[in-house]
Amino acid sequence: MIKKWKGRIKFLATKWWAWILVPVACFAVIIAASFISYFSSPPSVQELRDEITDGHDKLEKTKMQLTKAEEELKETKSELKKSKAKANNDKTDSKQDQNNLKDKKELEKKLKASKQELKDTEEKLKKATQKSSKLNKQLAEANDDLQQTDAQLKTAMADAKETKAKLKDTKTELKEAKTKVAAANAKVEEAESKVAKVTAKAKEESEAKSVVVKDEPVKEDKPVASTSSSFTNPYAQLNESTVKAEVKAQAEKDFPDDYMTQDYAVQEQIKSFRYLRDYNITSEVEETQMQKAMNDFPNDYMTAQYAFEEQMKAYKN
Numbered sequence: 001m002i003k004k005w006k007g008r009i010k011f012l013a014t015k016w017w018a019w020i021l022v023p024v025a026c027f028a029v030i031i032a033a034s035f036i037s038y039f040s041s042p043p044s045v046q047e048l049r050d051e052i053t054d055g056h057d058k059l060e061k062t063k064m065q066l067t068k069a070e071e072e073l074k075e076t077k078s079e080l081k082k083s084k085a086k087a088n089n090d091k092t093d094s095k096q097d098q099n100n101l102k103d104k105k106e107l108e109k110k111l112k113a114s115k116q117e118l119k120d121t122e123e124k125l126k127k128a129t130q131k132s133s134k135l136n137k138q139l140a141e142a143n144d145d146l147q148q149t150d151a152q153l154k155t156a157m158a159d160a161k162e163t164k165a166k167l168k169d170t171k172t173e174l175k176e177a178k179t180k181v182a183a184a185n186a187k188v189e190e191a192e193s194k195v196a197k198v199t200a201k202a203k204e205e206s207e208a209k210s211v212v213v214k215d216e217p218v219k220e221d222k223p224v225a226s227t228s229s230s231f232t233n234p235y236a237q238l239n240e241s242t243v244k245a246e247v248k249a250q251a252e253k254d255f256p257d258d259y260m261t262q263d264y265a266v267q268e269q270i271k272s273f274r275y276l277r278d279y280n281i282t283s284e285v286e287e288t289q290m291q292k293a294m295n296d297f298p299n300d301y302m303t304a305q306y307a308f309e310e311q312m313k314a315y316k317n
Helices: 002-013 016-040 045-210 240-254 259-277 284-296 301-316
Strands: none
Touching (some): 002 045, 016 045, 259 284, 259 301
């Protein structure tokens, strides 16, 4: 109840006409009391004095109430200012709230965009993970291929090393073969020299026979090649397998532990043997020289072929 009356007083204190009515009301109360006292009974001096005193007291109380009301009015004005200030603050807060609301909407918009971007990022991350898995698989396969290639490379390097060693041995063997071929060439040259001496000797004998009668020079007629089959090739009677075995045995003896030179010597000897064996003898001279080559160089068909060919060249010249 007190709060209710206090609220009403504060309300009246804010109105200007309420302040005008206060002294009027006080004065009216005093007049009314005077009239009532006067008309109700004849007043005495003492009563009048009492009434005046009471009036003064009431007036003082009214003044006090007025002063109190003024103070309350001041308080009310102060509270009103505070209320206005608070209202202004509320307006500011309202504007701030509006700004905050705008910021909130923008934040919500950004949050929505961020969520969408996060979703897109997750999708990209998923694809990247799948791609990474695929790349890891390919990398594992590549590592396997690399390991196989490395193993093959090691094998190839080992083979290359072995081939290099063999090549080195082959070079050494080739060097030895060259040395042996040089020795064989020296042997051939020696045989050629021997054939040349035999040829020179045969030529001297032929010249000695041609100078028998100085008065009657005799023209030496070369025997005419005959188509008769009466001429015999001494090499035709030899068996090639036997010849090959003898030649191989001689090559192994001449070139021990040198299989390249052995094979080369056997091939050349067989080649010369086939030439001599398949040679078509058409004259006595050819038959004689063939037999002579066979007697001079048994089991050496290369030298025999060379000697036979050189003899026939000298004869035809």
